[in-house]
Amino acid sequence: MEKIVVVGAGQAGAACVAKLRSEGFAGQVTLIGEEHVPPYQRPPLSKAYLLGEMALERLFLRPESYYAENGIDLMLDTRVDAIDRADRKVIAAGHPLDYDALVLATGSVPRRLPAAIGGELPGVHVVRTLRDVDEMAPEVVDGRRALIVGGGYIGLEAAAVCRKKGMEVTLIEMAERILQRVAAPETSDWFRDLHTRHDVTIREGVGLERLVGEDHVTGAILGDGTQVPVDLVIVGIGITPATTLAEVAGVEIDNGIATDVQGRTSDPAIWAAGDCASLPFRGDRIRLESVQNAIDQAEVVAKNILGAGEAYDPKPWFWSDQYDVKLQIAGLNRGYDRVVVRDGDGARSHWYYAGERLLAVDAMNDARGYMIGKRLIEAGKSPDPAIIADAAADLKPLLKG
Structure with a gap:
């Protein structure tokens, strides 16, 4: 070699x-x-x-x-x-x-909007590379109007940044709820409430019919016929x-x-x-x-x-930052059949189970819950859901069981 x-x-x-x-x-x-x-x-x-x-x-x-x-x-x-x-x-x-x-x-x-519906108009951006963001930055300014297309993590993060910059933000998601592909309804509800409290207008179950404008995007016509004036479009559709x-x-x-x-x-x-x-x-x-x-x-x-012959055994974890919230995710929630909610002092976590098996954890400002959940999942341990749901219960002893 x-x-x-x-x-x-x-x-x-x-x-x-x-x-x-x-x-x-x-x-x-x-x-x-x-x-x-x-x-x-x-x-x-x-x-x-x-x-x-x-x-x-x-x-x-x-x-x-x-x-x-x-x-x-x-x-x-x-x-x-x-x-x-x-x-x-x-x-x-x-x-x-x-x-x-x-x-x-x-x-x-990144997936882009088709040219036939205005996807190539100036002012329409995706978020992937340094060049993408450098091109977008001059348009992310106080007082302007942003349309976010897609209610996944990229779209929600973009919405949070635009609001922090003082923009008026509308987010549309074609599916019936934001985060539908990646998270439980409980997590969707939590983040919908977060963004609504930050004055983001969220429209779920509504697609984009087309963008309008000549030299620059100026508006959007949504699938339900609503017309929205916009100065900037950020596309986060996967x-x-x-x-x-x-x-x-x-x-x-x-x-x-x-x-x-x-x-x-x-x-x-x-x-x-x-x-x-x-x-x-x-x-x-x-x-x-x-x-x-x-x-x-x-x-x-x-x-x-170089000849190690090592099998890759992934231990998935992810994160997202939105406003003052850090979302940390451990595991993969594929195949879950119930979600156990754990509320704490300013913290919340959603624990995904398939039967009695713990699959994944979504932790919002709950670093302790995330770390314990991650270690439990990686060790193949599945705690009693009743303990998880009890906000007063100390989770650390579960690691020894």
């Missing part, structure tokens, strides 16, 4: 190359990214960075000098056009690069895995770039990690869209390229 190429200079790509070096790999490492800046954190983009509370350099995962100092060839502002699997080359900016192992950490792309490069090369795709438990694709010389990769998990195939997964999966891939 002499040459390793990593395509995608996001959280997963950066974690992979750093792990290769820390594990002692002395060969050639190349990290290729399409953006003009070194790998950076994405979560603060739509929050602290957009609010002007975080400088650009603080976004960077590592100083740019790190890559040269560690013998990592960082190719920025560079697009990979194709993979030649037969000769083990990638074609980057028209030039071939040899590889012995190739890691695809291509991430995901993401799709960036699989085109792999698909054209003939690598197997199944809800993302399909990998085995070690992160290897259908081509034994090609690996994948992060948002673009799907992996086996408890008899299913899933993708995990989180910073935690991007780092952990990429580090396992790096070790396995």
Whole structure:
């Protein structure tokens, strides 16, 4: 093993190359990214960075000098056009690069509104890259009117930032409730109340018919015929895995770039990690869209390229910051059949059960509940729901049971 190429200079790509070096790999490492800046954190983009509370350099995962100092060839502002699997080359900016192992950490792309309904009008934005947020920032100002399309976590975070900036905010969600795809009704209700108290107008069960405007978006016509004047539109309707490069090369795709438990694709010389990769998990195939997964999966891939033979066993956790609320999520709530609510002094958590088995926890300003729930889930322990529901009960002894 002499040459390793990593395509995608996001959280997963950066974690992979750093792990290769820390594990002692002395060969050639190349990290290729399409953006003009070194790998950076994405979560603060739509929050602290957009609010002007975080400088650009603080976004960077590592100083740019790190890559040269560690013998990592960082190719920025560079697009990979194709993979030649037969000769083990990638074609980057028209030039071939040899590889012995190739890691695809291509991430995901945001879904956009169709051009036919005004999705390409100036003033319509998505939240994914530094460029997206830099283009949006001058329009996020006090007194203007924002329409948020999509009531998932991205949309809700955008709504919170716009309100903090003094904007008038309307959020629409086509499904019957916000967070419907990812959370229980109890969590949806809690966040709906939070945003309503911050004067966000939330319209559920209402889609977007079209946007209007000529040189810039000026309004929206909703599915129920309502007309809303707007100065800015932020679209948060989900993401799709960036699989085109792999698909054209003939690598197997199944809800993302399909990998085995070690992160290897259908081509034994090609690996994948992060948002673009799907992996086996408890008899299913899933993708995990989180910073935690991007780092952990990429580090396992790096070790396995070097022969570790380690199975990746994800322990999912996520977070979201909205106003003065920190939401922390442990586990995956897929298959739950009941939710146990635990109320505390300024804190609240929702515990997801399937029968008697604890699956996941949503914790709102409840760091203690989150940490205990996370440890219980990872240990395969499922406490009596009656104890969880008792706000006076001490949860810590459950870890010893």
